[in-house]
Amino acid sequence: MDLLLHQNKTFENIDYSEQKITDSEYFKCEFINCNFSKSDLSHNDFMECSFQNCNFSLAILNNTGLKSIKFIGCKLMGLDFTICNNFLFSMSFEGCILDYSTFFQKKMKKTNFMDCSLQNVDFSNADLTMALFKNGDLSGAIFAGTNLEKADFRTAKNYSFDPGENKMKRAKFSKSQLAGLLDKFDLDLE
Numbered sequence: 001m002d003l004l005l006h007q008n009k010t011f012e013n014i015d016y017s018e019q020k021i022t023d024s025e026y027f028k029c030e031f032i033n034c035n036f037s038k039s040d041l042s043h044n045d046f047m048e049c050s051f052q053n054c055n056f057s058l059a060i061l062n063n064t065g066l067k068s069i070k071f072i073g074c075k076l077m078g079l080d081f082t083i084c085n086n087f088l089f090s091m092s093f094e095g096c097i098l099d100y101s102t103f104f105q106k107k108m109k110k111t112n113f114m115d116c117s118l119q120n121v122d123f124s125n126a127d128l129t130m131a132l133f134k135n136g137d138l139s140g141a142i143f144a145g146t147n148l149e150k151a152d153f154r155t156a157k158n159y160s161f162d163p164g165e166n167k168m169k170r171a172k173f174s175k176s177q178l179a180g181l182l183d184k185f186d187l188d189l190e
Helices: 175-181
Strands: 004-007 010-012 024-027 030-032 045-047 050-052 065-067 069-072 091-094 112-114 132-134
Touching: none
Parallel strands: 004 024, 010 030, 024 045, 030 050, 045 065, 050 069, 069 091, 091 112, 112 132
Antiparallel strands: none
């Protein structure tokens, strides 16, 4: 089966919602204001692509390759990234909404989450070594068995997780948000 190759192309204002797009390879392509909500992107490969102001809510990513991808201003709600292809899996997020998505057991070293909403995201057993959560809202986000070594939470807010259940050596936090690491003790902090 041959893959259809798209290289150095710009796709703008295209509605792919609820469509099945298969067996395509996108290299250094740019997607602007495209709607992928509830679309099936299984078995496609995206390499060094950028997505700006796109909607991926509830898209299906079974064995989808996401390699050096930039998401800017995108809506990525309810996505299951655990079923993506693991080979060279890497992304960065800026100004995105990732609420209710899951990254269970994904290797995501040095991933940048800049100005993102990460409410109720499942990061269980993920490797987030040196990840940056700049100005992120982590309300209800799940960190359990997660590698957070050298991760930067200094400007993140609303996180609450047990340091004893995660690898956290040299992780960075702001003093004003440390209470989120003590929630399990039900302390009255003033």
